[in-house]
Amino acid sequence: MRILFLNGPNLNMLGLREPGIYGSKSLGDIGDTLRERAKAAGVEINFRQSNHEGELVTWIQDARGQFDFIVLNAGAYTHTSIALRDAISAAEVPTIEIHLSNIHARESFRHQSMIAPVCIGQIAGFGEDSYHLALEACLKKMI
Numbered sequence: 001m002r003i004l005f006l007n008g009p010n011l012n013m014l015g016l017r018e019p020g021i022y023g024s025k026s027l028g029d030i031g032d033t034l035r036e037r038a039k040a041a042g043v044e045i046n047f048r049q050s051n052h053e054g055e056l057v058t059w060i061q062d063a064r065g066q067f068d069f070i071v072l073n074a075g076a077y078t079h080t081s082i083a084l085r086d087a088i089s090a091a092e093v094p095t096i097e098i099h100l101s102n103i104h105a106r107e108s109f110r111h112q113s114m115i116a117p118v119c120i121g122q123i124a125g126f127g128e129d130s131y132h133l134a135l136e137a138c139l140k141k142m143i
Contacts (some may be wrong), residue, residue, distance in 0.1 A: 001042075003138050004067040004093075005034065005131070006059055007049035008075035014100075023100060023127045028056050030128045034135060049105070051075055053084065056130055060087040060095075070095040071134040078103070088118045095142065096134045099124035 006025060010017060015026035031047040038045040046067070050056050056077065063070055070093050077084055078097065088095045098116055102125030104111055116122050121137060123130045 001044070001069075001138070002067045003038070003043060003045045003069045003071060003135065004059070004063050005031070005045055005047045005071045005073075005134075006056055007073045008053075008056060008077045009051040010075055011073060012049050012051065030070055030131055033128070034131055037132065037135060041135075043135075043139065045089075045135075057083050057087045060084065060091050062091075063092045063093045064109055067093055069093065069138040071098055071117070071131070071138070072096070072115070073098045073100070073130075074115060076116055081114055085114045085118055088115060095119045096137055097122040097124075098130045098134050100127050100130055102124060 011027050014030070015024055018071070027049055034045060034047065046058060056074070060070060072095055074081065074084055074097070095118070097113060097119040103113070104124065113122065123133050126133060
């Protein structure tokens with residue numbers, strides 16, 4: 001099984017940006033922990049981050065036929081990007097939307113997800129464990 005983990009804008013600032021909301025671990029730390037868990041489960045993961053919407057769109061499109069799942073933390077693009085929504089729909093790769101914080105308990109503009117309707121599920125509010133829960137969901141879907 002191959003899983004593509006994609007991370008959107010500002011997630012490269014994890015560990016520095018608002019640790020009370022997003023935690024103190026860096027995105028690299030989260031990726032390293034995920035790789036260990038995935039390796040133990042016999043799963044290959046590819047872990048990427050971009051601040052550029054178009055690059056995320058391209059990676060989603062390129063995932064078709066290459067990956068079994070996409071796990072996407074689109075950051076702020078969650079609430080604004082019809083382009084990401086359309087890419088997920090076109091790629092036809094089962095996609096899980098994740099968030100470190102509970103977007104539904106934050107500012108009202110964060111309550112609406114443009115991508116949720118084309119994802120197989122949403123995980124939010126569990127900090128770095130949101131990533132691990134998404135990995136477990138992928139593993140269970142493949143059994």
